[in-house]
Amino acid sequence: xxxxxxxxxLIQRVKAGEHEPFDELMTRYNRKIYHVIxxxxxxxxxxxxxxxxxxxxxYTNIRRFDEQYRFYTWLYRIAVNLSFTFLKRRKLAPVxxxxxxxxxxxTELPDNRGxxxxxxxxxxxxxERALALLPAEQRLAxxxxxxxxxxxxxxxxxxxxxxxxxxxxxxxxxxxLRELLQGYLRGEA
Amino acid sequence: MNCRKCxxxxxxxxxxELSGAERAALEQHLAACPxxxxxxxxxxxxxxxxxxxxxxxxxxxxxxxxxxRFWHEVKRRRRMQSIAPERGFFAFGxxxxxxxxxxxxxxxxxxxxxxxxLHTMVGQSPVTVPEETVAREPEPRxxxxxxxxxxxxAKAPARLGAEAEPTASAEAKAREEPAEQSKSTSVTTVPPxxxxxxAGLVAPDKAAAASRGKAxxxxxxxxxxxxxxxxxxxxxxxxxxxxxxxxxxIAEGSGKGGAQxxxxxxxxxxxxxxxxxxxxxxxxxxxTKPKLISIPDASDDARHKYPDMEVSVWVLIxxxxxxxRAESRSTxxxxxxxxxxxxxxxxxxxxxxxxxxxxxxxxxxxxVRIRSLKKKDD
Numbered sequence: 367x368x369x370x371x372x373x374x375x376l377i378q379r380v381k382a383g384e385h386e387p388f389d390e391l392m393t394r395y396n397r398k399i400y401h402v403i404x405x406x407x408x409x410x411x412x413x414x415x416x417x418x419x420x421x422x423x424x425y426t427n428i429r430r431f432d433e434q435y436r437f438y439t440w441l442y443r444i445a446v447n448l449s450f451t452f453l454k455r456r457k458l459a460p461v462x463x464x465x466x467x468x469x470x471x472x473t474e475l476p477d478n479r480g481x482x483x484x485x486x487x488x489x490x491x492x493x494e495r496a497l498a499l500l501p502a503e504q505r506l507a508x509x510x511x512x513x514x515x516x517x518x519x520x521x522x523x524x525x526x527x528x529x530x531x532x533x534x535x536x537x538x539x540x541x542x543l544r545e546l547l548q549g550y551l552r553g554e555a
Numbered sequence: 556m557n558c559r560k561c562x563x564x565x566x567x568x569x570x571x572e573l574s575g576a577e578r579a580a581l582e583q584h585l586a587a588c589p590x591x592x593x594x595x596x597x598x599x600x601x602x603x604x605x606x607x608x609x610x611x612x613x614x615x616x617x618x619x620x621x622x623x624r625f626w627h628e629v630k631r632r633r634r635m636q637s638i639a640p641e642r643g644f645f646a647f648g649x650x651x652x653x654x655x656x657x658x659x660x661x662x663x664x665x666x667x668x669x670x671x672x673l674h675t676m677v678g679q680s681p682v683t684v685p686e687e688t689v690a691r692e693p694e695p696r697x698x699x700x701x702x703x704x705x706x707x708x709a710k711a712p713a714r715l716g717a718e719a720e721p722t723a724s725a726e727a728k729a730r731e732e733p734a735e736q737s738k739s740t741s742v743t744t745v746p747p748x749x750x751x752x753x754a755g756l757v758a759p760d761k762a763a764a765a766s767r768g769k770a771x772x773x774x775x776x777x778x779x780x781x782x783x784x785x786x787x788x789x790x791x792x793x794x795x796x797x798x799x800x801x802x803x804x805i806a807e808g809s810g811k812g813g814a815q816x817x818x819x820x821x822x823x824x825x826x827x828x829x830x831x832x833x834x835x836x837x838x839x840x841x842x843t844k845p846k847l848i849s850i851p852d853a854s855d856d857a858r859h860k861y862p863d864m865e866v867s868v869w870v871l872i873x874x875x876x877x878x879x880r881a882e883s884r885s886t887x888x889x890x891x892x893x894x895x896x897x898x899x900x901x902x903x904x905x906x907x908x909x910x911x912x913x914x915x916x917x918x919x920x921x922x923v924r925i926r927s928l929k930k931k932d933d
Contacts, residue, residue: 392622392625396618396621397610397613397618400611400613400617400618401611404613405611410614413611413613414613414614414617417613417621418628421625422628422629425625454884489604490607490608493604493605493608499889501864501865502885511570512602512606512608513608513610517570517572518567518570518572533566533567536570540566540598540601543601544598544601547601547604550600550604551600551601
């Protein structure tokens with residue numbers, strides 16, 4: 367029933383006191399929000415907690431949502447802020463790539479930063495491993511751009527920074543990924 | 556258009572961020588320049604590779620029951636009056652106002668008790684001082700925080716003026732710009748990571764925060780044990796001198812109600828510690844900000860292993876400009892890199908931060924960048 371309603375229409379109904387439209391909003395975005403949060407935390411249990419907290423914050427503050435903006439960038443921003451706050455608390459804890467995580471693959475990251483991942487067979491796993499080697503801000507920027515398809519302006523809004531900073535983070539992320547994944551790129555280019 | 560301009564625009568081109576005219580000019584150049592075309596193809600292949608990533612799948616059942624669990628949690632919190640979007644009273648943030656008022660009342664009460672206790676101390680032996688009036692010993696924290704962080708001897712040569720402090724308005728930009736200096740370690744200041752989830756959002760009340768136990772901002776100021784971070788992490792350390800417990804407050808955060816010099820944790824009761832200002836001020840609360848004087852070069856080994864990589868490092872700067880603590884604020888997923896960066900930061904020297912002309916302990920976040928060996932040779 368709500369399949370064709372826009373985000374804005376759903377939000378207006380939630381603001382008017384209905385609950386069901388928020389169900390639809392959650393269904394639309396919970397997977398994407400999960401992906402973004404997992405990109406930062408690299409841990410399923412933490413991501414699950416933070417996804418729920420993201421939607422609770424959004425629901426609690428839905429009246430404050432400025433309708434001139436896009437709902438998903440607002441939602442992403444809540445998720446990103448919560449994730450960075452969480453990471454700040456977790457700080458120097460070693461990267462926790464879960465042993466049973468198919469994206470993560472091996473539990474140890476290579477010491478040799480110059481390793482060419484194309485030497486390994488599993489492309490998908492190695493892309494994830496290369497991404498895991500990026501600083502969180504760069505990893506987030508490249509994910510929002512390539513996976514979520516956000517524009518520079520939207521990424522800047524989500525990350526609460528300037529478009530120039532977004533471009534810089536993307537550029538550095540790509541430089542590093544090209545270095546790490548050069549075998550695949552040569553093959554595809 | 557030349558190749559340099561083409562390289563500058565290439566990513567924007569592939570990200571559909573160029574205007575029509577820019578796009579046409581770049582395509583014209585690509586058609587004529589095989590070198591740039593090759594680079595464009597490589598970038599395009601990287602984009603394809605990244606776009607082909609499968610979505611991260613949560614554990615089985617998580618999304619299927621997500622909405623049910625969400626509403627259950629909403630109801631639970633509403634029972635605790637921590638979440639009430641439809642009620643204007645709470646939406647306005649009165650719960651926060653009430654909590655602030657209660658905290659203020661509590662402070663006044665503690666002050667009165669402490670004041671009376673000081674008076675009753677005269678002529679009494681043994682002295683019984685209410686616990687709240689005594690400067691608290693740091694509470695034991697997690698097991699990870701057992702190893703104290705030593706205070707290294709700063710042995711770096713001074714490089715006055717080598718690293719100009721960027722202005723506040725340029726800080727965010729400077730953080731992202733590649734450093735051009737020839738040093739192996741470069742440093743820029745960075746703005747603090749926002750602690751609030753979203754500007755203007757109502758924070759959950761303390762009960763909810765306690766129930767969640769995660770992802771919520773800490774109450775500040777904090778009383779920490781020396782050698783231990785607020786997250787319980789203790790930075791890797793070389794053989795330590797005798798660990799000495801030391802009390803101090805972190806006055807960072809909102810800028811409101813920062814730690815006051817001369818006031819111990821126990822307010823009026825902490826008379827023995829009143830003479831020593833152990834407060835730590837974030838640089839934005841200082842009249843004179845601490846400025847970097849020198850930081851040692853990274854070892855060749857580190858420069859080989861972590862070329863051109865950077866880490867955001869929070870440093871605690873003592874009144875004499877030495878660094879007594881450095882903690883990574885980045886999440887590079889690379890403990891080795893962060894250890895190198897924090898180790899270098901601990902050996903950095905700063906001009907002391909000052910408040911009303913008096914040197915105080917200060918905190919600051921800097922960006923430590925490890926320069927590659929190749930650039931040294933260039």
